[in-house]
Amino acid sequence: xxxxxxLMTRRFVHSFTRxxxxxxxSAGTVVVVGLLLLAYGGPLISGGQRxxxxxxxxxxxxxxxxxxxxxxLMVFGFLALSFEVAMNYTRAxxxxxxxxxxxxxxxxxxxFFFSLFSRGLLGTFAGACLIAYFFFSTSRSLxxxxxxxxxxxxxxxxxxxxxxxxxxxxxxxLEIGVLSGLGVFNGKISKPRLRATVLAVFALFIIxxxxxxxxxxxxxxxxxxxxLRQLNQPPSSLLFLPFRAIADCALISFGGLTPAIPEAVFxxxxxxxxxxxxxxxxxPTLYEYAINLAQGNALRREMMKKTSLSLPxxxxxxxxxxxxxxxxxWMARWNPTGAAALFWRxxxxxxxxxxxxxxxxxxxxxxxxxxxIVILRTMRPGMPVSELLGLGGIIQFFLLFAFVPSSxxxxxxxxxxxxxxxxxxxSATSMVAAELLTPSLAVLAASFFxxxxxxxxxxxxxxxxxxxxxxxxxxxxxxxxxMFIVLLFNPDQNDTLQRMxxxxxxxxxxxxAFVPSGIxxxxxxxxxxxxxxxxxxxxxxxxxxxxxLLALAxxxxxxxxxxD
Amino acid sequence: MTPLLSITHLAKYFNxxxxxxxxxxxxxxxxxxxxxxPNGAGKTTTLRCICGILRPDAGLIVADxxxxxxxxxxxKSLMAFVPETPNPYDLLTVREHIRFVAMCxxxxxxxxxxxxxxxxxxxxxxxxxxxxxxxxxxxxQKLMIxxxxxxxxxxxxxxxxxxxxxxKSQFMLKSDMHRLRAxxxxxxxxxxxxxxxxxxxxxxxxxxxxxxxAEGSIQQLQQQAAMRGNSLEEVFLRLTGEQS
Numbered sequence: 001x002x003x004x005x006x007l008m009t010r011r012f013v014h015s016f017t018r019x020x021x022x023x024x025x026s027a028g029t030v031v032v033v034g035l036l037l038l039a040y041g042g043p044l045i046s047g048g049q050r051x052x053x054x055x056x057x058x059x060x061x062x063x064x065x066x067x068x069x070x071x072x073l074m075v076f077g078f079l080a081l082s083f084e085v086a087m088n089y090t091r092a093x094x095x096x097x098x099x100x101x102x103x104x105x106x107x108x109x110x111x112f113f114f115s116l117f118s119r120g121l122l123g124t125f126a127g128a129c130l131i132a133y134f135f136f137s138t139s140r141s142l143x144x145x146x147x148x149x150x151x152x153x154x155x156x157x158x159x160x161x162x163x164x165x166x167x168x169x170x171x172x173x174l175e176i177g178v179l180s181g182l183g184v185f186n187g188k189i190s191k192p193r194l195r196a197t198v199l200a201v202f203a204l205f206i207i208x209x210x211x212x213x214x215x216x217x218x219x220x221x222x223x224x225x226x227x228l229r230q231l232n233q234p235p236s237s238l239l240f241l242p243f244r245a246i247a248d249c250a251l252i253s254f255g256g257l258t259p260a261i262p263e264a265v266f267x268x269x270x271x272x273x274x275x276x277x278x279x280x281x282x283x284p285t286l287y288e289y290a291i292n293l294a295q296g297n298a299l300r301r302e303m304m305k306k307t308s309l310s311l312p313x314x315x316x317x318x319x320x321x322x323x324x325x326x327x328x329x330w331m332a333r334w335n336p337t338g339a340a341a342l343f344w345r346x347x348x349x350x351x352x353x354x355x356x357x358x359x360x361x362x363x364x365x366x367x368x369x370x371x372x373i374v375i376l377r378t379m380r381p382g383m384p385v386s387e388l389l390g391l392g393g394i395i396q397f398f399l400l401f402a403f404v405p406s407s408x409x410x411x412x413x414x415x416x417x418x419x420x421x422x423x424x425x426x427s428a429t430s431m432v433a434a435e436l437l438t439p440s441l442a443v444l445a446a447s448f449f450x451x452x453x454x455x456x457x458x459x460x461x462x463x464x465x466x467x468x469x470x471x472x473x474x475x476x477x478x479x480x481x482x483m484f485i486v487l488l489f490n491p492d493q494n495d496t497l498q499r500m501x502x503x504x505x506x507x508x509x510x511x512x513a514f515v516p517s518g519i520x521x522x523x524x525x526x527x528x529x530x531x532x533x534x535x536x537x538x539x540x541x542x543x544x545x546x547x548x549l550l551a552l553a554x555x556x557x558x559x560x561x562x563x564d
Numbered sequence: 565m566t567p568l569l570s571i572t573h574l575a576k577y578f579n580x581x582x583x584x585x586x587x588x589x590x591x592x593x594x595x596x597x598x599x600x601x602p603n604g605a606g607k608t609t610t611l612r613c614i615c616g617i618l619r620p621d622a623g624l625i626v627a628d629x630x631x632x633x634x635x636x637x638x639x640k641s642l643m644a645f646v647p648e649t650p651n652p653y654d655l656l657t658v659r660e661h662i663r664f665v666a667m668c669x670x671x672x673x674x675x676x677x678x679x680x681x682x683x684x685x686x687x688x689x690x691x692x693x694x695x696x697x698x699x700x701x702x703x704x705q706k707l708m709i710x711x712x713x714x715x716x717x718x719x720x721x722x723x724x725x726x727x728x729x730x731x732k733s734q735f736m737l738k739s740d741m742h743r744l745r746a747x748x749x750x751x752x753x754x755x756x757x758x759x760x761x762x763x764x765x766x767x768x769x770x771x772x773x774x775x776x777x778a779e780g781s782i783q784q785l786q787q788q789a790a791m792r793g794n795s796l797e798e799v800f801l802r803l804t805g806e807q808s
Contacts, residue, residue, distance in 0.1 A: 003667035010664075011655040014695055018655070096654075099647035100711070103615040104668035105637040284619050291617065492697075495655065 003106065004114045015497035024556070025489045025498075032504050069228035071247035072240055075166070079173045079243065080202065086177020092119045093290040095298050102287050112286045113276075120174045121167065158252035161261070165246050169268045175275035182282045185289045205239065212236045242267050339430030342421075346438040350410075358406055362399055362446040369395055370453040377457075389458055393468055396450045400443060400472060404483075404506075407439035411484050415491050418560065429554040436484060436550065440477045447473055463531040470535055471517045474542035479513035481549035488556045516541045566629075568593045568750040569614070569719050574623035576609050583609040585774040586623070591719065591750035596741055598765035599754040602804055606774040607754040608648060611723050614752070615645035627719055641669060644717035648724045648754075650704035654697035658688050658707055661696055662714050669715035678714065685736070686710045701728045709737060720744060720751045726760060738764055762796040772804050 020026045092115050101111055180198075183189040212235060213227050230236055237244065245264025252261075282289070328351065336344045373388050414421075414435040421431060451469040455462050486505040490498035517538045524534040567590035576584040584606040591597050599607050612618040614625055616632055616639070625632040630639040652661050662682065666675035683689040686706040691699060699707065705728040712720060720741075726734050741751055741764060755761050761768055762782060770778045770785070778785055785799050794802075 003664060006660075006667055007653065007656070007664055010657075010660050011653060014655040014657070018695070095649065095651040098617060099645075099649070099651050099708070100653070100665065101668070102617045103640060103643065103645040104665070105640040106668055107637065287617060288619060 001110065001114075003104075004111070004118075007101075008114075008118050012497065015495050018495065019497055019501065022489070025501075028486070028489045028505065029501060032501055032508065035508060065232055066225060066228045068244070068247050068251055069231040071250060072231060072244045075169075075246045076205065076240065076243040079169060080205075082170055082173045083177045083198075086120065086174045086181075091297065092116050093294040093297070095294050098291050098294050102290075108286050109280060109283055112279075112290060115290070116174065116178060117171060121170060158250055161252060162246060162250035165249050165261075165265060165268065168265075168272055169242070169246060172268050172272040172275060175272065175279060179275055179278050181293075182279065182285070182289055185292060186282065186285055208239055209236045339426050339434050342426070342431060342434035343437065346434060350438060350442070358403060359442055359446045362402065363449050365399060366396070366450045366453050370457060373457055385458065385461075389454070389461055389464075392454050392457070393465075396447065396454070396468075397472060399450075400447060400476060401510075403439065403443050403446070403476070404479075406442075407480055408483060408487070408506075410439050411435070411480070411487050414484070415487060415560070427554075428558040429550065432484070432554045432557050433550055436477070436480050436553070440473075440480050443476045444473045463535075467521075467531055467535045467538065471514075471521070471538050471542070474539055474546065475514045475517055477546045478516070478542060478549060479509055481546055481553055482509040482513060485549065485553050485556060488553065488560055491560070516545050565592055567591055568628055569752070570624070570626040571610075571614065572624040572626075574610065574613055574625065575621050576606075576613055576618060577621050582774045584613065584620075587769075587771065587774075587776045588623075589769050589776065589779055591752055593718075593748045593750055594745050595767065596745055596751040596753065596765045598761035598768035599752055599771065600756075600758065600761060600768050600800060601771035601777075604773075605771040607771055608723055609774075610771070611645070611721050611752070611754055615643050615721050616640050617645075641715070642717060643719045643721060644712035644715065645721045646708050646712050646723060646725055648727070650701065650708045650728070652696040652699070652704055652707050654695065656696055657693050658696065658699070659683070659692040661707060662711055665711040666714045671715040674716065675714050682710045682713055687733070702730060702733065705729055706733060709740075713740075718749050720749060722751065722753045722755075724755055725753065726755065726757055734760075758795070758797040758800055768796070770800065770803055778803050 019029045097111075097115060101115075102108075104111075180189070180194055184191050184194060209227075209231060212233075213230050231240060231244075241260050242264050245258070245260040245267075248258045248260050279286075328347075331344065331348060331351075334344060369392060373392055377388060447469055451465055454465050458465065483506065486502055486509060490502045490505075492498050520537050520541050521534060523529075524537065529537070569591040571590070572588045574584055574587045575582065587606070587610060589597070599610065601607050609618065613620045613623075614632075616636060625639070627639040627642045630642070632639040653664070656664060659679065662679060663672070663675055666672050680689075683692050686709065688703070688706060688710060691703060696704065696707065705725075709725065725737060729737065738760075741753070744751060745766075753761070753765065765782075767779065767781050768785065769776060778788055780788065782796055782799075785796070785803070786794060788803070791799050791802055
């Protein structure tokens with residue numbers, strides 16, 4: 001055990017020291033940690049003092065019940081994501097473990113669980129912080145709202161209880177994911193059957209609350225508040241109980257000890273213990289499963305480095321069978337030179353990578369959304385257009401975040417292609433522009449479809465929709481450029497701290513990307529600028545920001561050292 | 565003489581395919597055995613089964629009287645494994661890495677006593693405080709070999725140990741193997757370098773398609789292939805059918 005603790009602590013210490021060896025990364029680390037401390041600590045420290053300056057504004061904040069529901073949904077979403085990651089978990093075990101740790105006489109159960117929890121839970125740390133951030137940032141408003149005065153101990157108990165219960169739940173979910181993976185690996189369950197079961201469970205969590213909502217809602221009621229409130233009512237509340245209790249724990253200072261908390265403590269502990277026992281029953285094959293994951297991870301890293309290998313299995317199988325690989329006909333005729341050739345290659349890679357799958361999903365969801373809005377409008381004619389438009393806009397906006405993982409993967413691959421790309425006789429700016437444009441164009445194309453659908457439903461709001469489309473589209477270009485800069489400072493995604501820093505920085509990036517357009521829109525709103533002018537201003541400001549960031553990214557790319 | 569390592573009817577399947585199929589051989593104390601075979605013959609899988617990374621589907625592995633299946637920890641304590649691809653933990657320094665391996669085997673006393681000598685012998689002294697991520701492939705390989713000497717192993721398993729090493733380091737590794745043999749250790753070396761195997765090994769085991777094709781000293785194999793006086797390379801090619 002001491003050897004494993006030694007390994008973990010030394011790796012973390014060196015990772016941290018390494019973060020301060022590079023001046024850029026060092027500054028970035030300080031900024032990220034500083035912002036986090038400010039964001040988390042600020043509301044907590046000042047939580048006891050009732051704010052006066054913004055008291056009137058705080059009266060508009062949602063009540064405890066709604067915050068609790070939002071937190072419940074966040075916890076559910078995060079744990080669902082955690083499960084998906086755990087099922088195909090690739091970072092918990094490495095080639096180093098296989099060659100060095102597995103042949104040692106350390107008990108295999110100990111090695112397996114230690115690696116799984118130390119790295120698996122650490123990998124989900126950023127997400128936990130995001131949820132905690134939501135809690136802290138809303139706590140100030142809660143202190144102003146809830147009559148129960150603020151006191152230190154319940155607040156600390158709540159924070160500790162939330163952290164502990166979240167950790168147990170996350171560990172249990174990780175174990176369920178690993179257990180599913182072990183079941184497939186050992187031939188106990190077929191992959192299609194597992195996938196169908198998982199989909200059925202997820203569908204239950206989506207369809208059931210929506211059905212309940214349609215039963216619960218009254219004509220003219222505010223959509224979002226009604227939806228969130230009904231999550232507190234049975235039968236939806238029963239379904240979400242294990243997740244709600246974690247949210248209740250965080251809000252214990254305001255809501256007190258709810259019956260859900262002890263029930264959830266029992267539930268998650270029981271799930272954890274049962275899963276642990278089940279995993280232990282697989283002890284003889286634990287290392288082989290871990291090797292499988294480590295090899296998958298190594299292969300994926302290798303594939304990212306070699307563009308010739310970066311094709312999905314299905315494409316390789318087709319090519320091996322003599323079938324033509326996917327190619328647009330116009331691409332075969334188009335023979336660009338210079339930086340445009342990079343863009344040509346990128347399009348080809350994305351086409352063969354199956355990267356347009358996310359666009360197809362986006363289109364499908366947008367069509368479902370459009371149909372839903374039309375049905376709601378027909379069923380409840382009194383429903384205000386602004387709420388329906390808001391619903392459509394918000395869903396469209398959050399759908400764009402589905403492009404973030406593939407964009408990050410793309411940008412990581414760009415850095416891995418460094419040795420292939422850097423010797424090319426092209427300027428760094430044009431190379432970086434070609435790389436940043438690829439994921440951004442996919443977003444622009446997909447959200448254009450959203451614009452068309454919403455434009456057909458709300459033709460009178462077309463100017464507003466165009467403003468939204470261009471704001472989000474150009475904001476995404478800024479976001480991609482910012483992500484690339486952050487990645488240039490934290491290129492080693494196998495380094496836990498760099499990965500964590502990157503994760504934290506992403507949260508800041510998401511906010512920063514929409515700050516310029518947000519400021520322009522806010523000013524335009526106050527000075528009553530016509531919408532077309534606001535749109536033009538947003539595009540100009542965002543374009544300038546994107547250009548400045550491109551210059552910065554190119555400069556950093558020029559001096560980039562992958563082993564730094 | 566009681567063998568230090570005994571492999572009996574070892575079998576390992578991957579998705580129904582036999583990677584290793586009923587392989588049996590022994591290693592006597594003070595003996596260097598070469599494990600030869602074409603690519604995909606099952607050499608690495610055999611070594612991985614012996615050192616306990618992979619669990620055999622059939623067969624028995626006994627290290628100095630300890631069955632790997634029933635007394636895994638005792639058996640593993642006697643073995644040192646150097647993998648084909650050196651993958652040390654990137655974020656440990658060289659010294660920490662060796663220390664970590666010693667901690668796993670509970671041999672910190674040996675680490676304290678031998679670390680300076682090991683760092684000097686494997687030319688790692690200047691890099692002792694460098695992170696492994698900064699090492700060249702050859703240096704990583706030297707580190708992996710150094711780690712094999714930091715616990716009280718009597719059975720050494722090397723998977724392509726010469727790959728990535730400069731001539732001087734190759735010479736030193738061979739000297740180390742001879743020294744270990746003289747001290748009574750058993751060494752199993754998987755290699756494609758047949759000239760090295762010819763000079764270094766007392767016996768060789770040739771594998772092909774997961775099966776043991778031949779076993780014996782160079783002379784015995786020459787007799788078996790009816791190629792007396794020929795090199796191991798020629799004998800190997802004849803036995804594996806890769807020479808027309």
